[in-house]
Amino acid sequence: MNPLSPAFIGELSALLGADGVRHSPAQKAVYASDAYTLEKSLPGVVALPRTTAEVSAILRLCHARGVPTVPRGAGTGLAGGSTTGSDAVLLCLSRMSEIVSIDLPNRRLRAQAGAINIALTKAVAADGYQFAPDPSSQGASTIGGNVANNAGGPHTLKYGVTVNHVLGLQIVLPDGEILELSADDCGYDLVGLVTGSEGTLAVVTEVTVKLVKTPEAVRTMLVVCRTVDDATTMISAIIASGILPAALEMIDRTILLAVEEAYKLGLPTDAEAVLLIEVDGAEAGLNRQAERITALCREHGAVRVEAATNALDRARLWTARKKSVGTLGRLAPSHATQDGVVPRTKLPQILREIAAIGARHKLRIANVFHAGDGNLHPVVLFDERDPEEVKRVLIAGGEILAACVNAGGALTGEHGIGIEKRDFLHLVFSPEDLDIMAKVRGAFNPDGLLNPGKLLPFGGNCCPHLRRPEAEALLNLTKTRAAAV
Amino acid sequence: MNPLSPAFIGELSALLGADGVRHSPAQKAVYASDAYTLEKSLPGVVALPRTTAEVSAILRLCHARGVPTVPRGAGTGLAGGSTTGSDAVLLCLSRMSEIVSIDLPNRRLRAQAGAINIALTKAVAADGYQFAPDPSSQGASTIGGNVANNAGGPHTLKYGVTVNHVLGLQIVLPDGEILELSADDCGYDLVGLVTGSEGTLAVVTEVTVKLVKTPEAVRTMLVVCRTVDDATTMISAIIASGILPAALEMIDRTILLAVEEAYKLGLPTDAEAVLLIEVDGAEAGLNRQAERITALCREHGAVRVEAATNALDRARLWTARKKSVGTLGRLAPSHATQDGVVPRTKLPQILREIAAIGARHKLRIANVFHAGDGNLHPVVLFDERDPEEVKRVLIAGGEILAACVNAGGALTGEHGIGIEKRDFLHLVFSPEDLDIMAKVRGAFNPDGLLNPGKLLPFGGNCCPHLRRPEAEALLNLTKTRAAAV
Numbered sequence: 001m002n003p004l005s006p007a008f009i010g011e012l013s014a015l016l017g018a019d020g021v022r023h024s025p026a027q028k029a030v031y032a033s034d035a036y037t038l039e040k041s042l043p044g045v046v047a048l049p050r051t052t053a054e055v056s057a058i059l060r061l062c063h064a065r066g067v068p069t070v071p072r073g074a075g076t077g078l079a080g081g082s083t084t085g086s087d088a089v090l091l092c093l094s095r096m097s098e099i100v101s102i103d104l105p106n107r108r109l110r111a112q113a114g115a116i117n118i119a120l121t122k123a124v125a126a127d128g129y130q131f132a133p134d135p136s137s138q139g140a141s142t143i144g145g146n147v148a149n150n151a152g153g154p155h156t157l158k159y160g161v162t163v164n165h166v167l168g169l170q171i172v173l174p175d176g177e178i179l180e181l182s183a184d185d186c187g188y189d190l191v192g193l194v195t196g197s198e199g200t201l202a203v204v205t206e207v208t209v210k211l212v213k214t215p216e217a218v219r220t221m222l223v224v225c226r227t228v229d230d231a232t233t234m235i236s237a238i239i240a241s242g243i244l245p246a247a248l249e250m251i252d253r254t255i256l257l258a259v260e261e262a263y264k265l266g267l268p269t270d271a272e273a274v275l276l277i278e279v280d281g282a283e284a285g286l287n288r289q290a291e292r293i294t295a296l297c298r299e300h301g302a303v304r305v306e307a308a309t310n311a312l313d314r315a316r317l318w319t320a321r322k323k324s325v326g327t328l329g330r331l332a333p334s335h336a337t338q339d340g341v342v343p344r345t346k347l348p349q350i351l352r353e354i355a356a357i358g359a360r361h362k363l364r365i366a367n368v369f370h371a372g373d374g375n376l377h378p379v380v381l382f383d384e385r386d387p388e389e390v391k392r393v394l395i396a397g398g399e400i401l402a403a404c405v406n407a408g409g410a411l412t413g414e415h416g417i418g419i420e421k422r423d424f425l426h427l428v429f430s431p432e433d434l435d436i437m438a439k440v441r442g443a444f445n446p447d448g449l450l451n452p453g454k455l456l457p458f459g460g461n462c463c464p465h466l467r468r469p470e471a472e473a474l475l476n477l478t479k480t481r482a483a484a485v
Numbered sequence: 486m487n488p489l490s491p492a493f494i495g496e497l498s499a500l501l502g503a504d505g506v507r508h509s510p511a512q513k514a515v516y517a518s519d520a521y522t523l524e525k526s527l528p529g530v531v532a533l534p535r536t537t538a539e540v541s542a543i544l545r546l547c548h549a550r551g552v553p554t555v556p557r558g559a560g561t562g563l564a565g566g567s568t569t570g571s572d573a574v575l576l577c578l579s580r581m582s583e584i585v586s587i588d589l590p591n592r593r594l595r596a597q598a599g600a601i602n603i604a605l606t607k608a609v610a611a612d613g614y615q616f617a618p619d620p621s622s623q624g625a626s627t628i629g630g631n632v633a634n635n636a637g638g639p640h641t642l643k644y645g646v647t648v649n650h651v652l653g654l655q656i657v658l659p660d661g662e663i664l665e666l667s668a669d670d671c672g673y674d675l676v677g678l679v680t681g682s683e684g685t686l687a688v689v690t691e692v693t694v695k696l697v698k699t700p701e702a703v704r705t706m707l708v709v710c711r712t713v714d715d716a717t718t719m720i721s722a723i724i725a726s727g728i729l730p731a732a733l734e735m736i737d738r739t740i741l742l743a744v745e746e747a748y749k750l751g752l753p754t755d756a757e758a759v760l761l762i763e764v765d766g767a768e769a770g771l772n773r774q775a776e777r778i779t780a781l782c783r784e785h786g787a788v789r790v791e792a793a794t795n796a797l798d799r800a801r802l803w804t805a806r807k808k809s810v811g812t813l814g815r816l817a818p819s820h821a822t823q824d825g826v827v828p829r830t831k832l833p834q835i836l837r838e839i840a841a842i843g844a845r846h847k848l849r850i851a852n853v854f855h856a857g858d859g860n861l862h863p864v865v866l867f868d869e870r871d872p873e874e875v876k877r878v879l880i881a882g883g884e885i886l887a888a889c890v891n892a893g894g895a896l897t898g899e900h901g902i903g904i905e906k907r908d909f910l911h912l913v914f915s916p917e918d919l920d921i922m923a924k925v926r927g928a929f930n931p932d933g934l935l936n937p938g939k940l941l942p943f944g945g946n947c948c949p950h951l952r953r954p955e956a957e958a959l960l961n962l963t964k965t966r967a968a969a970v
Contacts, residue, residue, distance in 0.1 A: 184894075429670070
């Protein structure tokens with residue numbers, strides 16, 4: 001059924017009220033893409049439910065009418081996981097933003113999927129608790145989106161990714177069936193399976209998360225490094241010493257310059273790399289850890305180590321990291337944030353390769369990293385109004401991914417596959433691997449109506465509008481190039 | 486095909502050599518059950534592969550001949566997960582016990598599935614590393630079995646369960662296909678899904694685990710408590726203080742008496758409960774944590790707090806816990822270890838209910854707990870030669886589980902479902918929940934030939950010999966009783 005047909009829109013409006021349905025082109029324009037802006041496409045219609053019962057009703061209707069449905073939170077996803085098309089309903093959960101319940105004795109909080117990440121911590125901060133996963137998008141991204149992408153963040157190194165903090169999920173299956181999943185349950189770990197499944201198995205409507213104590217004390221240091229090699233040597237030395245920092249982030253010179261220009265934080269602009277290192281925990285022993293880190297960095301060639309002496313100072317150091325990608329708007333009209341993983345020891349090598357890829361395609365590439373995890377975010381600067389340059393960005397992105405995989409790494413650290421990387425799964429998975437994943441999807445989503453064409457390469461049940469012959473041609477080019485490296 | 490037929494045994498022997506196949510009743514007798522001894526049954530034939538290629542060949546053969554296959558490690562499982570029958574091949578991985586590789590810079594170790602848990606730590610202890618999950622069976626249980634059951638242990642409270650330490654799995658699908666899964670991979674979290682799936686999705690042949698630094702320092706305390714209520718109040722106070730102990734174990738008076746009689750450790754025999762509390766980490770600050778714990782315990786009525794002052798002393802305190810179940814052989818010819826979970830705050834209530842259940846069925850029940858996790862192990866003492874008493878043990882076990890669920894808990898903390906609890910899943914799962922789990926199983930194991938009848942209640946594809954009308958009758962009895970509570 002065409003989701004633009006008056007009959008379908010009438011049925012949807014009967015479920016949600018006219019206010020819950022958006023179908024004019026102007027209304028739909030803001031939903032043309034998420035933060036992956038290389039491919040834009042208006043949805044057929046946008047549905048804005050307020051309750052799980054409404055989500056269930058929408059899915060039941062779409063299932064009955066054979067209409068594809070694409071779930072979306074705040075649209076901060078960087079891999080096109082909520083990109084949709086004119087044949088589909090965009091199921092936007094942003095209105096489902098309530099904190100449902102807080103249980104401090106058992107350290108858990110339940111929120112609707114559309115609640116903003118930072119709102120979870122705000123709800124319990126006064127009681128000395130926090131929700132640990134803190135993606136840089138935490139002021140905008142939703143907990144449902146964090147679950148869908150198994151989001152990380154700067155503090156992943158110590159605290160783990162989203163799945164390590166999810167205690168339960170309320171999900172709606174593509175046929176409208178509502179299930180309550182608990183991580184405490186026996187049987188197959190369905191909470192773990194749905195987390196990170198990018199909305200291809202079920203729509204997450206409520207999330208129960210683990211709360212952790214706000215650390216008693218924190219020490220934050222900024223380390224100015226002459227070279228990236230120096231910086232990675234320091235990282236290895238710190239990890240080898242047995243200290244587990246709460247965060248271990250790196251930003252390169254391009255980012256430093258942009259941040260400094262935007263915020264005048266007094267950051268060094270002569271360094272090739274800067275490390276942001278944080279340790280947290282009980283006050284006792286923390287100074288010793290900070291001193292040991294400072295000594296190790298000096299030993300391995302640090303130009304300077306600055307320690308934050310108060311909360312304001314700490315915020316200043318973190319601004320450099322959290323606002324880094326945002327400030328790149330000063331350098332170019334568009335940017336595409338890549339997301340790859342390499343073994344920590346391969347960071348210098350991969351940076352050299354990324355620089356070479358940028359030079360080859362005449363693209364400026366800045367770099368921010370969760371360096372402790374080996375999770376890198378090269379940011380390609382470009383102008384999306386120039387279709388020829390967009391093509392080069394896509395090719396360069398593919399080459400960066402291939403380089404990560406060749407270095408023994410992975411295709412994504414935390415941003416997911418979406419549509420961006422779906423065609424690159426062949427680089428890491430065998431046909432048998434992909435076959436078993438397609439079967440797992442089929443167990444939940446047998447008709448492929450839920451978020452079709454995402455996460456997995458083309459199967460039998462994808463939206464035709466998401467087939468990208470051009471992308472496949474680019475992939476072949478990338479593969480040839482990767483093989484030649 | 487009958488796995489006892491000379492033709493089938495001939496085919497199997499051609500794959501493994503005569504030495505790799507056991508088919509005489511005397512040889513098979515030791516495989517009649519795992520550590521869940523309430524139901525025993527000889528396998529059709531036992532296959533003892535040495536390599537993944539052999540496992541693949543066995544599964545391919547069984548798949549072609551329609552013969553059910555049951556994987557098994559050391560047989561320490563407490564829920565009958567490797568119980569088999571005369572129509573099936575028991576695939577025993579105990580000969581696959583090699584440490585395949587050690588990569589200290591990246592803190593990972595790869596072992597064959599049949600490697601003993603403690604062997605992993607022994608292989609890296611001299612370098613200052615350990616494999617954290619330490620089930621009480623760690624001297625015998627295999628890493629493959631730990632993965633199959635997502636095993637925990639006393640240090641789960643701080644370090645998490647097995648899945649938190651698995652970086653990769655080599656698995657063989659029921660049709661013989663070999664896959665390499667990595668936790669770093671994008672796409673669905675198949676490592677997480679297979680971990681804890683009790684051999685119903687695939688046979689795990691090699692495991693890559695995370696290594697953690699051996700803690701710089703440890704403080705171990707034994708706290709003598711007047712009542713179980715006192716002990717649980719102390720536990721809540723410790724957790725609320727923000728300290729995360731490495732272990733927080735409880736044993737009751739019955740166990741204390743048995744351990745003391747066996748080992749003469751000088752433990753108190755007048756206490757209703759004893760807590761074993763351990764903190765670990767950097768030396769700095771650890772004394773302060775230990776002092777704080779001691780103060781909190783005293784404040785909440787501790788009769789005495791003993792601190793281990795050296796490694797020998799620490800080993801003595803741990804003996805009380807790790808050997809606790811083993812010593813029960815002094816009190817009765819047989820024992821059945823239950824495994825339930827309740828919210829920590831419900832520990833006193835559940836202990837009173839367990840005592841009442843024991844009294845009602847004239848059964849002596851001892852208790853050991855991972856108290857910090859609310860994971861309890863009531864141990865029912867009995868004589869397995871008395872069929873009437875066995876029946877009472879089964880009923881009491883069901884009632885204990887129902888009581889855990891009624892208290893807001895779960896059916897199993899770490900021992901799995903196996904055959905023991907399969908019929909109790911209805912207590913926590915809706916038919917829709919079980920349906921989606923059956924579909925997930927079907928994605929991997931479509932013919933149900935791999936470990937049939939385990940983990941899930943009866944479906945269409947279970948071994949007839951595992952249907953237990955008697956157990957179902959008991960379940961109904963249990964349900965009626967639970968409803969009456």
